Amino acid sequence: MNLLIVDDDSLVSASLKTILEADTTIRVIGVADNGAQAIDLYHNLHPDILLIDIRMEGMTGIDVAKVLLSEDKAAKILFLTTFSDDEYIVEALRIGAKGYILKQNFESIVPAIKAVFSGQRVFGDAVINKIPSLMKQNDQPNFSQFDLSKREIAIICHVAEGESNREIAQALFLSEGTVRNYMSIILEKLNLRDRTQLAIFYYKQNTF
Structure with missing residues (x-):
């Protein structure tokens, strides 16, 4: 290269x-x-x-x-x-x-x-470790242009806070298996590879 x-x-x-x-x-x-x-x-x-x-x-x-x-x-x-x-x-x-x-x-x-x-x-x-604190300084991201349900958006927000599937499941009263399924769907919808990319995606939707 x-x-x-x-x-x-x-x-x-x-x-x-x-x-x-x-x-x-x-x-x-x-x-x-x-x-x-x-x-x-x-x-x-x-x-x-x-x-x-x-x-x-x-x-x-x-x-x-x-x-x-x-x-x-x-x-x-x-x-x-x-x-x-x-x-x-x-x-x-x-x-x-x-x-x-x-x-x-x-x-x-x-x-x-x-x-x-x-x-x-x-x-x-x-840089990654700074993302959660930086997000808290800004407005809630706007996801209106994406085909995401309220539940999917809630999961993205929890991922961006650095929470594990178990913590997300407890917070949203879901099973860990259900959270994993949602994660797979979200990543596919947004054409992202992993949780880190998902956190960066969340961060980029903020209006500064």
């Missing part, structure tokens, strides 16, 4: 390139150190994945992602940053980034890139 790295620290970019190309399935075809250059290289090189930092002088990584995703919603953009600020996580989720992982979790970078390349969304544990 072909990768474009964007980071305003040249040492970080060089280190990432070395680490990533140690995996024979990854080829770094370009490196940019600012947002404008990132957009130009993306248009010229057509990488499979854009690996980009959040905070940069001038255009931020979020700004770059907004431009590219407005042109192609399927663009595979993975944020790699030292910052887990709530506002960045909110924006990354809202604009449709394929992932958000922290630089300090360097061992997860290559697996995350491969997951994004295969069509998955990847959000590190530090």
Whole structure:
């Protein structure tokens, strides 16, 4: 897979390139150190994945992602940053980034890139753990555009709070088997893979 790295620290970019190309399935075809250059290289090189930092002088990584995703919603953009600020996580989720992982979790970078390349969304544990508290700061999501029953929406809300099937069953006076059946139906309706994606789906429906 072909990768474009964007980071305003040249040492970080060089280190990432070395680490990533140690995996024979990854080829770094370009490196940019600012947002404008990132957009130009993306248009010229057509990488499979854009690996980009959040905070940069001038255009931020979020700004770059907004431009590219407005042109192609399927663009595979993975944020790699030292910052887990709530506002960045909110924006990354809202604009449709394929992932958000922290630089300090360097061992997860290559697996995350491969997951994004295969069509998955990847959000590190530090990000996933923030989702329930971030959701409580915002209004109830609007599910009107989806074919979901009130019971299904209730289950989604409980999943987003991090509850297990047993806890959901107790809260809604259902059997665990019934909750599992509902979960399968919900995931199929929304074309999602697992509970983590379902929690992210819930979060993205919030209005900020």
